[in-house]
Amino acid sequence: MAPVPTAGVDFRDLLRSGQFSDLTVVCRGIEFKLHKVIACLQSPVFLAAVNSDFQEGRTGVIKIDQFDPETVRRLVEFLYTGDYGRQPQEPQPVQEQTQGTVLHVRVNAIADYYGVKALGHLATQKIKQAFQDKWDPQTFMITAKEALGASGDKTLHDAMARIAAENMTDLVGCPELTDLVGDFAAEIMRHQGKKHADLVAMHLHAELGTARVVARFRKIIEEINQREYCRNAACAEASFGCNIEQVDNPVGEPTYILRCSYCRCRH
Ligand SMILES: [Zn+2]
Structure with missing residues (x-):
């Protein structure tokens, strides 16, 4: 959980109403009304942006194009509540776990990008928990590919490697293994398995x-x-x-x- 000081104020109300908002995040046409004091205390990247002489600093508008609005919404939810995925309007994924772990990877990636360490850690924990609750090699392959491609967070990569090592016997039977780690590494893993x-x-x-x-x-x-x-x-x-x-x-x-x-x- 991020240490969000509450002092008798429910920050979710501020997020819902947009009252006193002095920072706008725009993602693919969707606007999020934020507060500098909350966003910039938790993200050094937001802080640098609003303090800069660039457009963001002058207008108080930050554009995010490299992530999808759902992932941005989870980042915002975390900044105000210390968690994400608990909002009632959270859509239920069709293929629950496949999408679930991939969504957590995207949250980890946005946390890594904006320097919100506690959120990156939380997303990694949620991924580990999901595979502990339900192990599925196909889901793991999809999630690992997303993790290696989308996020630069070494802690996430390490967590994925550990999960792979623990389930080596299952993974060496997957044809997608070569796609994930390359021919030579896949061969080594198969012999080792x-x-x-x-x-x-x-x-x-x-x-x-x-x-x-x-x-x-x-x-x-x-x-x-x-x-x-x-x-x-x-x-x-x-x-x-x-x-x-x-x-x-x-x-x-x-x-x-x-x-x-x-x-x-x-x-
Ligand atoms: Zn006898």
Whole structure:
């Protein structure tokens, strides 16, 4: 959240009414009535623009053409509320998540452009949360492409790289991977992904084997503790004496057999 001081004033009212507005932002014909004290305290770029001798400084009008009006509206909402996407008039995207994460990338890009660090951080958090809530490799590819192309924010790029690394096994199967990172890097990722999958499988196999050995030994210990005599009626031994035979298995863990040390029968 951006530290917007409120002092009993709801800045959303100022934004809605445009009262005392002394700064206008125009994006593709749509006007946003802002206040220098709010906008310039949070954006060094707005501050420099209104203090300049250029047109913006003289007229109090800043034109934004490189972003779409919806993204500008989210920037403005953040400047006045410390968050975005909470306004009731927010349109519901058709393909909720695809558009959702791409919209956050655009917010991150405008925050990067105008130096509103807290907003860039918030947008990145929203992207991370969206992929945590619902992982989808196709959506990730579209979002990552937008992130690398539209935003210069290294923190966002780093977050996208981390998400990619965590979901490598899924991503190496996507044909769009080459498009995103290039032929050579995609090949490296595919080999790495295969190696990783093999390691995981080996690890899982070893863990299951260990679990079987542990379970078998628990049963053997239980058997030794409870048994007083050999189960073989013909066995002449007065008390139960036993040993454990190890049978090696070339493709897995050894098996263990509990035997009476006198008649050699299995228990
Ligand atoms: Zn016996």
